Amino acid sequence: MKVTRHAASRRRRTSRRGPWTTATAALAATGVLLCLVMALRPDGGSDPGRTVAAPAADAPSSTARQKPSRSPSPSPSPSPSSATPTATSGASPSKTPAATPGARASASDPARAVVAEVPSAGRIRPGVTYRGLATHYDAGDGDGACLFGPSDGLMIAAMNHTDYETSKACGAYIRVRAVSGASVTVKVTNECPLPCAPGQLDLSKQAFAKLGALSAGELSITWSLLSPSTSDTVAVRYKTGSTQYWCGIQVVGHRNPVARLEVRADGAWRPLPRAEFNYFLSEQGTGCGGALRITDIYGEQLQLDGIPVRADVLQPTGVQFRQH
Template identity: 70%
Template structure:
């Protein structure tokens, strides 16, 4: 009985060491495999595994890419766009709508174009005051106050102004003219005509503002023998147009302000053409029946240059700039 029990114990004792040795070897193999795998993956940025989840199709195992390791520089995936998605270097064309756009409202500032220019050496529209002619007379002085006068330009910014004698004033034709006044001793001053010197002012006489007379001599002189001539000065000022107070489509007075050269003629668009308006002593061109009021204007200087002015509405007593000027002569 003792021998039988001892034999029964040794049978399992023989298999035990083999199984233990086999399991140990398998464990060592798995450990070596894992160590080798980890060493091989140390230089890689990502690890690829196979989806072995329950229900996964072995023939269609999905590859799963892990994120970058700590310290690795992430790289954006490179995508090749399809031809349809490739941007074109040519900008897309724009097709205009068949619906017409609304017209823009006219600007408050008038537009102007040069209708015609005259290069004649003589001033075809000049009156008594002509370019290139030297006139003789007397210079006197008066208190010009704020600079307004018979020409109705309004207060002056520059008091170098004067009143033209009644004869050479010529129904306001001299209004706005620039003249150079000189004395026998060589003193000179440039003034703009803004007023009329009534009779008995003689032809050739210029009544200067006190400020302008003082450029030539002491005011105590009273009067000086002078010569004077018309100028076409350099100026940055642009021509403006003003409708007289009370103007309407049925009656209007139109004035030109800030012109370099004297204005000889003003016409309005009427009856399919141009109609010249008469000039009043107070320097407005009058349309007694309303012809052309609020329509295009055409102004001509004494040299024959014409400017067509559009977009000037009837705005009584308001200066409307045209942005243009007669050229210098």
């Protein structure tokens, strides 16, 4: 009977709680249903437990909410100092290929052409500052290892053997600066043999005097390549003894150092080797008296036709490389 009484009492307490339990369950079910409805609404409702990316000013708000992970903040625009300029010629920047250094348009001049690659400038390169010593020598009439002949002026220099580089430096214009700040522009017409060290320039006495007293003997200097203004035009000279069977060809009066000389033979351009004495040699006579193509260190080419073999005669062409 005791057991029955406890059971009856427990059933009564249960029966008294029945209506409240039913009401609570109904409210809970209603709450779950309401949450589901809110979650399924297009605008998603507000959710204090989630951060939603703010939409862009000109974008629909639904797009920003539906694809927050695919709409990252745009990268900041580069500052003017870090932006890379793009060469344009009437085309959009995205379709304009990178310009080849040294390339120059020359469609209006049939004697000029543009190459795809800039030839090697050798040891002396544009935009590089070199260090060394300046010494001086008696330049006489200005002739030297480059075999240009007497110079109109004596602002000239002999390049050290290493940087002379088998006459690649011949005709180069060099700006020389002393520690004092004094400077002079010289043209390379000669070679300073060993033991002249790399970077050393042996200047004419007239050029050295622009930097310091001749009694100093030598000066610490820096120097760099120039592409000067000039009224001269390129000329071609065949070496003494040249014929159609053997010839040496020299370029004179060029603004920029010459990187290559080619002759036309068998329908193709063939480069000629360059000698220490600044002539391009055709040992078998290939191309002697025919078309020539001269390339400077910036990649510009001058094509010359009708230059006959006339030994030791300076033949003007009327053309010149561009200034850089």
